[in-house]
Amino acid sequence: MTLFLLTGIMILTYAMLVCHRIPALIQNFRLQSLFLFLVTLDFAVRQKEAGVFVVAGLLLLVKVILIPSFLNHLVKKIRVDERLGLFLNPLLSLIAALFLTWGAAVFCAWLVSDSPAVVFAAFVVSITVVLVGFFIMVFRMKALTQIVGLLVMENGIFLLASSIAGGMPFFVEIVIAFDVFVCAIITGIFMYRINKVFTHIEVHRLTDLKG
Amino acid sequence: MKIPLLLLQAGIAVLAAPLVSGFVRRVKNALRMRQGAALVQPYRNIAKYMRKEEVVSETASWIFRWTPSVVLGSTLAALMFVPVFSFSLSAAGMGDVLSLFFLFSLGRFFLALAGLDAGSAFGGMGSSREMFIASFVEPAAVLAVAVVAAHSSSSAAEPLVRSMGMSFSGMIAAASLFMVVLAETSRIPVDNQETHLELTMIHEAMLLEYSGPSLAMLETAAHAKQLIWFSLLGAILWPWPIGSSSGLSAVACAAFFVLKIILCAIVVGLTEIGLAKMRLFRVTDFLGLAFLFSVLALVVSGLGY
Amino acid sequence: MFFLSQNSRWCFDPLALFFLGVIVVVSLPSLLFSAGYLRRQFSRRRTALATGLTALFVISMAAVVASANLILFLFAWEFMSLVSYFLVVFEHEHEASVKAGTIYLVMTHVGTAFLLAAFLLMHAQAGTWDFEGIRTAAPAFPVGLKNILFGLFLAGFGMKAGIVPLHIWLPYAHPQAPASVSSIMSGAMIKVAVYGILRFIAGMLGVPPVWWGSAILVAAGISCLVGVIYALMEHDIKKLLAYHSVENIGIILLGIGAGMIFWHWGWWVLACAAFAAGLYHTVNHAVFKGLLFLCSGSIHVATGTKDIEKLGGLIKRMPQTAASFLVGAMAISALPPLSGFVSEWLIFQVFFAGLRDAASGGKLFFAGMMACLALTSALAAACFVKAFGVAFLAMPRSRAAAEAGEVSLSMRSAMIFLAALTVALGIGAGLVWKMLCAVAASFLKPPPAVWDGLLSGSWGLIRFPGTDACLRTPMIMLALSAGIAAVYAFVRLVSRKHSVTVGRTWGCGYYRLDHRTEYTATAFSKPFRIAFGFFLLPYRKTEKIRDSFYHVKEFSYETSTTPVFKRYLYDPVVGGLFRLAQYVRGFQMGSIHWYLAYVFVTILVLVVIFGRP
Structure with a gap:
């Protein structure tokens, strides 16, 4: 069952690279977080620890409900062109992601040799998610995608942490959750200001500021 | 010999197949908060078509008249290749999953010809697009099945009837194959079963000139083909030791099979609700993703997982 | 002549016999076809000439395949090339024929030059002209020489076989010859090149290094895809078929290349099976491509055109030709239970075995090849939906197509014979497979234990060694025909009371549809043109002629694709040659005194270099 969920996260991560529009990307992120929540819940049920349940609930609240809603709200508010602006077309992005995953898989096979398939899969998926988040930050034009990319990376790190050591300490998790939320809000506000000042949020055009 | 059993299985599958389509429609309508048609609506449609008279274009040839038989006949033959309930003719050494794909392409070939046969531009457009999509489906599908077969280190003959555990x-x-299934059963990101708008339909465009019993045959074939794809997907996603001979386990297998089909139908319905139809030339991206997943599966399987 | 006094002139080992069989099987129906075909096209004298040349062509091919020493082989090869050149330019009143012939002649001679170089190298090293002698000496050749020989053979035979990018002559030359000859050229002559590859690379040089097989596989994969994509864009029926020959040679070489890799790894059973799969596709392609070319000849005779955009509705006027073409089209699209299906299934099994058993990099390589083959076969099916659908179905698009009639008995019987053979090669797959395994084993010479693995199965059953996959084509045939018959009977039984009305196709409210509203081949292939646009580089020109700003009097639209290989590979090479020629022309003064001076200087130089004691 965990394997199934992990594969779901993987598919959604790849699907993010095919997105052409901002709302689709946010929706994708929401779904990815939902799957992450399910993985955590599954983990919590198996561990029978109250703390993990709370972390899962926090995940659901922050990443599935609050942040995506906030981002959607932001998109509506700044009324920016919905298209993401791709530096690399979807097919090439996918091929790049394939190579990232390949590298991750080879690395993990070396790292956790002879461990069960679930552990291996969790490793590969989490590293892929981190790398793809990074990829999205680098190869998409709009500032909003940088936020989403960051959040995706955070999802990956969360998954990695819970697959290595059964999760981070409870307080760390909570702090990270709030941290991420605050981070999203601050960058959102920042972006709002950028849009006000420059009437666009395309990062590559900020080089004009060099003077 | 298992042949009578196989015929029985094929017969039951063909009869039950419209129910699956009806169920997917129910799922979609429930999600849209609509009343929707009854579960048995596909049967009603087919029964109605059977009673209607048939109109054939004056430009059409014998290809047009024989195509419904060829399409449904090849689907019937294909039904013997998949582990529907508990046994498949591949066990009798008739062929393997690859032959199944080739049988599908036989039906598709004739359907595309029939689309061109009536001389209407709609049919030709449908044929062209169907063949276009099929060409990009094929590599992803073949590779996905090959990877699963190789991983279970069984032969390509019956990779799906053996127990191999989840990997x-x-x-x-299976993710790759799921996307293939969406394309092959003409579902939303690729095609749309619910529309007859000339710019968007693909599969329906080829059937546009058909009416009466011929249309009934073609619809039945589409339902049966969907069932075959679902059961293939189910077998890969959730392999179950199929093929034991005792009566009780056969019943258990059948029940489990029904469960898997229901799950597949729900997931397909959810996907259709959640996605919008893609432009034709973005379908290559979609199927490219499917192909990439197959390659990824191969990489992971090469590492032993 | 000294080479005739050598003790081995001819050899009839299983490999040679197989290719002789292929040549005969294609040539006899083609000759039968040409009896009716040529008479309709040409005068009595030219008919006799063409028949004579065709006979010589067939004999020369047989001589190539049967010869057992290098010089005889080279003579027969050159004879074959020349005779086929004469056949290409047979309709020399057309400028296109002469141009195609020139391209063919140049390319084939470049190919022969490669072969000549390879043969001289072999002779110099082994000291004999005999195949047998070289065969025993060759495994001990130095590695560098072997690699050079491999390159020379691949280039030389690849030129004749039409491997991309050496295929450029094929779509010009094959369509220009009379249809019966194109059928032999495409069915048999390019197979002779395959024979060359098997005989010299696989049969003489010993166990190949792994990069040979990989190189062949890569070339084959590219040939498959390029051939079929260009075929999709082509609307001249004979050119379309010629591009499909490029594709199918690719498929044959996919089998052979995989076999060489397996051989290197010491997987004897799979190596034999892979070679046998390649051979299976060889005979299949010979038969169905011969059939398709004959059908295209019938169309040409009946309508006077080869452009499928001007055809349509022929299935009603030429029912037997249409049925034969349909069989060929189904076979080339790998539809069960016909012959093409069996061989492509076998090659898929070969790749499956590679994918399953190879190490990590190899897995991906074989997976890539498998995907390549899957894409190719699906695209081929699309292409033949286009070819058959546009040429034979719906309404005629020209007066010539509307007034076409069925062709003569000799032509029809040739086509029907080949169509029957296509079906038989599919149904009797088990039997053919066994024979081909024996042929493959005869020149690979595997250890005896391998034979048992190869030869299990019966006439109706292929049991693929290595993957244990089974294929029973008679059973598939039975299931299909039973299914189709049952459905047909059921419909007729249930809807007996209900009539079938014949009506017009709905024309969206217009009074009547005519052929101008039909889907054309150009329109059919448009999605492919766009999807493969990165390679085909399509362009279009539109032109409006206006009376005034508001009224467009005429509108012209032209779309085409860029011939990538010609423009970016051959044109620069040919241009470079011409520029070189310009420099050389500097020496050509046209004055006899200068030429005498050249001679004088040359002698002096030679004396200075070699004259010293």
Whole structure:
């Protein structure tokens, strides 16, 4: 069952690279977080620890409900062109992601040799998610995608942490959750200001500021 | 010999197949908060078509008249290749999953010809697009099945009837195959079953000139083909030791099979609700993703997972 | 002549016999076809000439395949090339024929030059002209020489076989010859090149290094895809078929290349099976491509055109030709239970075995090849939906197509014979497979234990060694025909009371549809043109002629694709040659005194270099 969920996260991560529009990307992120929540819940049920349940609930609240809603709200508010602006077309992005995953898989096979398939899969998926988040930050034009990319990376790190050591300490998790939320809000506000000042949020055009 | 049993299985599958389509429609309508048609609506449609008279274009040739038989006949033959309930003719050494794909392409070939046969531009457009999509489906599908077969280190003959346990590579291959299933059953990101708008329809465009019993045959074939794909997907996603001979386990297998089909139908319905139809030339991206998942499955399977 | 006094002139080992069989099987129906075909096209004298040349062509091919020493082989090869050149330019009143012939002649001679170089190298090293002698000496050749020989053979035979990018002559030359000859050229002559590859690379140089097989596989994969994509864009029926020959040679070489890799790894059973799969596709392609070319000849005779955009509705006027073409089209699209299906299934099994058993990099390589083959076969099916659908179905698009009639008995019987053979090669797959395994084993010479693995199965059953996959084509045939018959009977039984009305196709409210509203081949292939646009580089020109700003009097639209290989590979090479020629022309003064001076200087130089004691 965990394997199934992990594969779901993987598919959604790849699907993010095919997105052409901002709302689709946010929706994708929401779904990815939902799957992450399910993985955590599954983990919590198996561990029978109250703390993990709370972390899962926090995940659901922050990443599935609050942040995506906030981002959607932001998109509506700044009324920016919905298209993401791709530096690399979807097919090439996918091929790049394939190579990232390949590298991750080879690395993990070396790292956790002879461990069960679930552990291996969790490793590969989490590293892929981190790398793809990074990829999205680098190869998409709009500032909003940088936020989403960051959040995706955070999802990956969360998954990695819970697959290595059964999760981070409870307080760390909570702090990270709030941290991420605050981070999203601050960058959102920042972006709002950028849009006000420059009437666009395309990062590559900020080089004009060099003077 | 298992042949009478196989015929029985094929017969039951063909009769039950419209129910699956009806169920997917129910799922979609429930999600849209609509009343929707009854579960048995596909049967009603078919029964109605059977009673209607048939109109054939004056430009059409024998290809047009024989195509419904060829399409349904090849689907019937294909039904013997998949582990529907508990046994498949592949066990009798008739062929393997590859032959199944080739049988599908036989039906598609004739359907595309029939689309051109009536001389209407709609049919030709449908044929062209169907063949276009099929060409990009094929590599992803073949590779996904090959990876699963190789991973279970059985032969290509019956990779799906053996118990192989759940594996990560199998899951990824199933993801690829799921996208293939969406394309092959003309579902939303690729095609749309619910529309007859000339700019968007693909599969329906080829059937546009058909009426009466011929249309009934073609619809039945589409339902049966969907069932075959679902059961293939189910077998890969959730392999179950199929093929034991005792009566009780056969019943259990059948029940489990029904469960898997229901799950597939729900997931397909959810996907259709959640996605919008893609432009034709973005379908290559979609199927490219499917192909990539197959390759990924191969990589992971090469590492032993 | 000294080479005739050598003790081995001819050899009839299983490999040679197989290719002789292929040549005969294609040539006899083609000759039968040409009896009716040529008479309709040409005068009595030219008919006799063409028949004579065709006979010589067939004999020369047989001589190539049967010869057992290098010089005889080279003579027969050159004879074959020349005779086929004469056949290409047979309709020399057309400028296109002469141009195609020139391209063919140049390319084939470049190919022969490669072969000549390879043969001289072999002779110099082994000291004999005999195949047998070289065969025993060759495994001990130095590695560098072997690699050079491999390159020379691949280039030389690849030129004749039409491997991309050496295929450029094929779509010009094959369509220009009379249809019966194109059928032999495409069915048999390019197979002779395959024979060359098997005989010299696989049969003489010993166990190949792994990069040979990989190189062949890569070339084959590219040939498959390029051939079929260009075929999709082509609307001249004979050119379309010629591009499909490029594709199918690719498929044959996919089998052979995989076999060489397996051989290197010491997987004897799979190596034999892979070679046998390649051979299976060889005979299949010979038969169905011969059939398709004959059908295209019938169309040409009946309508006077080869452009499928001007055809349509022929299935009603030429029912037997249409049925034969349909069989060929189904076979080339790998539809069960016909012959093409069996061989492509076998090659898929070969790749499956590679994918399953190879190490990590190899897995991906074989997976890539498998995907390549899957894409190719699906695209081929699309292409033949286009070819058959546009040429034979719906309404005629020209007066010539509307007034076409069925062709003569000799032509029809040739086509029907080949169509029957296509079906038989599919149904009797088990039997053919066994024979081909024996042929493959005869020149690979595997250890005896391998034979048992190869030869299990019966006439109706292929049991693929290595993957244990089974294929029973008679059973598939039975299931299909039973299914189709049952459905047909059921419909007729249930809807007996209900009539079938014949009506017009709905024309969206217009009074009547005519052929101008039909889907054309150009329109059919448009999605492919766009999807493969990165390679085909399509362009279009539109032109409006206006009376005034508001009224467009005429509108012209032209779309085409860029011939990538010609423009970016051959044109620069040919241009470079011409520029070189310009420099050389500097020496050509046209004055006899200068030429005498050249001679004088040359002698002096030679004396200075070699004259010293």
